[in-house]
Amino acid sequence: MANYKSLYQEVILDHNKKPRNYGTLAHASHHAVGHNPLCGDHISVALSFDRECIDCIAFQGESCAICKASASMMTSAVKGKTRADAEILVQEFLAMATGKLNLDSPNQIGRLAVFAGVCDLPTRVKCAILPWHTLHAAFNSVASASTEEFLGSEPKFAEPTARPEGAVRCTAAKLVSDPNNSAPIGNA
Amino acid sequence: MNAVQTVGYPPSAYAFDVERIRADFPILKLQIDGKPLVYLDNAASSQMPQPVIARLVRYQTSEHANIHRAVHYLSETATAEYDAARRKLQRFINAPEEREVIFTSGTTDAINLVMHGYGRKFIKTGDEIILTTLEHHSNIVPWQMLAEETGAKIRVVPINDAGEVLIDEYEHLFNERTKLVGVTHVSNALGSINPVKQMIAFAHARGVPVPVLVDGAQAAPHLQVDVQDLDCDFYVFSGHKLCGPTGIGVLYGKAALLEKMQPFKGGGDMILSVSFEKTTYNTIPYKFEAGTPPIAAAIGLGAAVDYLSAIGMEVIATHEHALLSYATAQMMEMPGVRIIGTAKNKASVLSFTVDGVHPHDIGTLLNQEGIAVRTGHHCAQPVMQRFKVPATSRASFAFYNTLAEVDALIAGIRSVQKVFA
Numbered sequence: 001m002a003n004y005k006s007l008y009q010e011v012i013l014d015h016n017k018k019p020r021n022y023g024t025l026a027h028a029s030h031h032a033v034g035h036n037p038l039c040g041d042h043i044s045v046a047l048s049f050d051r052e053c054i055d056c057i058a059f060q061g062e063s064c065a066i067c068k069a070s071a072s073m074m075t076s077a078v079k080g081k082t083r084a085d086a087e088i089l090v091q092e093f094l095a096m097a098t099g100k101l102n103l104d105s106p107n108q109i110g111r112l113a114v115f116a117g118v119c120d121l122p123t124r125v126k127c128a129i130l131p132w133h134t135l136h137a138a139f140n141s142v143a144s145a146s147t148e149e150f151l152g153s154e155p156k157f158a159e160p161t162a163r164p165e166g167a168v169r170c171t172a173a174k175l176v177s178d179p180n181n182s183a184p185i186g187n188a
Numbered sequence: 189m190n191a192v193q194t195v196g197y198p199p200s201a202y203a204f205d206v207e208r209i210r211a212d213f214p215i216l217k218l219q220i221d222g223k224p225l226v227y228l229d230n231a232a233s234s235q236m237p238q239p240v241i242a243r244l245v246r247y248q249t250s251e252h253a254n255i256h257r258a259v260h261y262l263s264e265t266a267t268a269e270y271d272a273a274r275r276k277l278q279r280f281i282n283a284p285e286e287r288e289v290i291f292t293s294g295t296t297d298a299i300n301l302v303m304h305g306y307g308r309k310f311i312k313t314g315d316e317i318i319l320t321t322l323e324h325h326s327n328i329v330p331w332q333m334l335a336e337e338t339g340a341k342i343r344v345v346p347i348n349d350a351g352e353v354l355i356d357e358y359e360h361l362f363n364e365r366t367k368l369v370g371v372t373h374v375s376n377a378l379g380s381i382n383p384v385k386q387m388i389a390f391a392h393a394r395g396v397p398v399p400v401l402v403d404g405a406q407a408a409p410h411l412q413v414d415v416q417d418l419d420c421d422f423y424v425f426s427g428h429k430l431c432g433p434t435g436i437g438v439l440y441g442k443a444a445l446l447e448k449m450q451p452f453k454g455g456g457d458m459i460l461s462v463s464f465e466k467t468t469y470n471t472i473p474y475k476f477e478a479g480t481p482p483i484a485a486a487i488g489l490g491a492a493v494d495y496l497s498a499i500g501m502e503v504i505a506t507h508e509h510a511l512l513s514y515a516t517a518q519m520m521e522m523p524g525v526r527i528i529g530t531a532k533n534k535a536s537v538l539s540f541t542v543d544g545v546h547p548h549d550i551g552t553l554l555n556q557e558g559i560a561v562r563t564g565h566h567c568a569q570p571v572m573q574r575f576k577v578p579a580t581s582r583a584s585f586a587f588y589n590t591l592a593e594v595d596a597l598i599a600g601i602r603s604v605q606k607v608f609a
Contacts, residue, residue: 008553008607016608039548039564040578062578064546065608124552 007066007117007124015069020076025058032141034134036126039064043071045134052082059134064127066118071131073112083139090132097128204507209499209588212237216588223558226593231376231406231537231584232562233428236492240431243491247484254480256457270483273490274473280493281423282414283440290446290473291486294437295405296326298424299370301439301476302401303330305449306422307368313339315367318398320345320353321574322375322382325567327403331370340367347574351378351529359390362398366391369400373407377568377582378529379512379537381407385418392419399445405429409586410508410535412501415440427485432492436485439476446472453478504587508536511585515594522598524605528580539566539580542601545608547579553607554581554600561597 025031028046035042043061047054057079059071074093078086089108095101096109099119103109118128210216215235218225227235247269253262255270271286278289292298307330311317317331321344328342335342343366345358353371369391374381384402391398399421404413408425415423422445427436441449451458451469455478460468469475496504515538519525524543542550551563562582565572572578583597 008549013607040569040572041546064548066549066552121552124548127548 007115007121009114011073011111011114012065012069015072016065019059019068019072021058021072021079023058023060025056028056028058030138030141032134032137034130034137036063036067036130038123038126041067041127041130043067043131043134045071045075045131045138047135047138049083053080054078054083054086059131063130066115066124066127067130070115070128073114074131074135077110077112078135087136087139090136093132094129097125204503204587206507206588206590210590212239212495213588214238214241220558220560221556223556226557226559226596228583228585228589228593228597229560229562230409230586230589231429231566231582233434234409234431234586235588236431236433237495239495240433240488240491244433244484244488247487251487252484255483256474266483269487269490270481273486276490276493277438280413280497281408281438281440282416284416285443287472288440288443288446290439290441290476291481292424292437292439292476293435293482294426294428295403295424296437298422298437298439299327299401299403300330301452302422302424302441302449303334304452305476306399306445307331307334308337309448309450311338311340311367314365315340316343316361316363316365317341318343318345318358318361318366318369318371320358320371320382321347321570322351322353322372322378322380322568323370323570324372324376324403324405325569326405327370327372327401328570331368341365344570345371347380347571350531351375351380351571351575352531353380353382353387355383355386358387362391362394364395366394366398369398370403371400372403372405373413374404374410374535374537375529375531375568375571376406376537377566377571377580378531378539379406379534379584380529380531381411381533381535384420388419388421406535406537409496410501410505412505421445427489427492430489430492431495432489433482433485435482436489438489443472446476449476451475451478455479457481499587505535507587508585508589511589511591511594512536512538514591515583515585515597518594518598519601522601525601528575528577536585537582538584539582541577541580542605542608545604547581549608550581550601550604553604554597557596557600557603559597559600 025046027048029048031046033042033044041063043059043063045059047057049055057075059075092101092107092109093112096116097118103113115128118124213235251265251269253266255267257263274289275286278286283289292301317340319342331342334340343361346354348354371382371384371387373384388400391400401422402420404423404425407413409429421442423440425438428434458470458475458478460470519527519540526541528539547563551561554561564579566582
């Protein structure tokens, strides 16, 4: 059974300490910044596609452990998925975090079930779902624009950005991991 | 040997039976997931003792009707009790006159009343309002709204690294355009006690004395407030931080100022006569109490200040200071824990951060131990920006807290550090 007391377990603490896909993307086609006005936390998500599938994804921001671990596990979970499949996972995660998902019926949640207990903590639900809302916003940020068109225009949801020092092309090192650099994700 | 000595605690220099006090608060007997409640969120809202609960029950059971209206028994009883509550609050803050005590829905409502009643009438384009960095959003936003509407300007008094207002800077902000000062008596985020008496004296020593509004939301529960000694022009506070009900607060204002002010809300009870040609407003305090007031809450607040006064505000302050000193000393010894706000004069608030742990995670993990603290920006974002932290955790003490509860807090923080080690 989901229990909020199991929230701070090994897997979440590990992702908080060593977040996966943390950093900036040099050539993001989609990105968005999400804010939690309750606590001032913010997180940015950037991604790019290779044909139909999410090829590169990164997140960065200042947040609590629940939010950071959720973002870290989210980026791992959606990498390689099509947008449609990733959106299904977004909906399932939101349903789980608000206690509306039956974990016994078929779903894609998998290891993300470690967040099920958050539904017992109404004030922390927002922490867990912020990355997922941000991902959803990122998908919609250029819903009708192609990568090429996007490159020449201001992204809808992004803060004004400069390309951060050291941001690299996705095809090379993929990510610049720097937990101390809270600059928003830049796009070329 | 009949004295019980608890090892490790500083010797008590005052007679205060905290267990007897705790017995008055039914909610303190609660268990949270099998752990005894350790309630350290008193700066957000305090708990209610049985005599206040009983007073509310008695009012609703045998005294309730609308006030200032009918000639029947219940209306007369309710009116008499409501007016008696006003006199209790008058004595509690040593206001010279009963009519200078206006019931509002709380501190925020009281500040908004002054903004609309005084600010919109007397503050014009180019005029200046002085506020401090320590203000709660409720003593910032109404004045920003006024500034936006009138073209007035807000000047902000900076604070030092300890969280103390810089008095020299405060004095330098004054000029001939200064029309009002808004200052908190005690900072809700840091616990700093401001030298408001000195600040008021300076504002009044100008060629044209500048009126001062003191936000007493965090001071009234912890300090003996004497508005005549302070010589403040307005003093505002809330009932629910004073062991009273929510939905009630007080605006004290000097009669001469209140009489000059325009009404805030229009409606019944605040008028002497109404025709479609002309309405004549009632006298103070009624001019500012439109509609049916929160009668039960006012009477409950009256009972709450009776309860606090019976214990004695000085006794309360002494006990709370012992709790704060004990907690501060322990926290200073903890590696990775930083106290935010180290003013020389502090009341009941201990704000802190833990290296590598977000305040929300601290709050959730402490809650698992039954410990209630506040985490976040405490509606004081300028203070957070000054200390370059997005948020803090805040333990805030009341007179019913114990040294053992401080120990529980310290142990709780240690176990949070272990989880995140």
